Amino acid sequence: MINKYLLLCFFLLSMVSCTSNDAEIPLSDNLLIGSWVNPIYDGETTTFKRASALPDKDYGISFKLNGVLVERSSGWCGTPPLSFFDYTGQWQLEDSLILISQEHLYPNNYAWRIISLTKTELVVKRELTEQEIDYRDLMDLFDDLYELKVNFTCNNASNWTYTAYGSKACGGPQGYIAYPKELEAAFLQKVNAYTEAERAYNLKWEIISTCDVPREPIGIECLNGYPVLKY
Template structure:
């Protein structure tokens, strides 16, 4: 083979190598790789597989060593957008992707709805902390509904009590209630809620300012609602 033929063969190999820019897909773990062009539909997000993360658009990458990269513009939605990488790690257990990063939210999860070689559909999965917080809010809603189940027409029938626990200590605030309701049940719910919030703060390392809420001196009735006086 002469020099001319060798040159032509080398050129052809280089040319076709550049043309063959197919995405590498790990058949043992289809999640690995870059996912781009998200389409949001209610609680689900659909991604297309990409060769790499785009420079000026959102995308995510799952890397074989467990690293995770989110290419995002952050919370800013005002053009011109500046995109940057948020790095973290991920773990895949069955259909649950658990993600940890150094940026808020530091820990979150996606549930895989469907996964093919070219498409990934995920749904945001509530974390244990989010579920615990929702349960805490459900309990507080019960307290509020009971407290305001009676219209305020005579302030002499109204009392108040502290509720909740701040991360730094002390109550979250004060709530008024009528002596015409089941006060024993109401105060029990307050106690349960306060202890539950203390446990929540300790479990998740919740911090707060150390200021104490002002203590009311009395309750007045205005338009059927109890109003604190200080």
């Protein structure tokens, strides 16, 4: 009878010990859950350290169980004195890829590839998402049309003209661009290619823009060899 009593006490003690240890284990077996601070940038990788909470006056990012992400940042400017704000978003994990979506960023979807992850350290590498790849392709098209005219010096404004380019998500062009008349056929072809590509990009990624209409220039003048639109 005594042996049975001792066995029962040992069993109950074991249960209490297990409960005590479990209390120290995070609510999720996903080590990513929690706050990460003190980013150290080394080439293409960034190393974070785990913290109990986000810092008041420094960068940090927090991954929550419900898929909500909180980023504490001073924004893009970074001019002292810095003011830090919380930006929320969504995150999900696909294998070793962290997919992040935030409304205040553009492009508003980006991804981090997990290089290593322990209880105390997170090392990630920025990886281009499909949207960012599409955006780079779009910018390559714009560079193509810009490079076409860059070697032409503006000495006589009568040799230059302008055209609308691009497609705002709300409709209408992004703006106007000057080009030499002798390049008209080739230049307009590239402008049309860029405009159609931007229209397709806006539809694919549901881009939002303002609906104001850019003012059309009234002419061109040459300043220091460059064409300047007159309004």
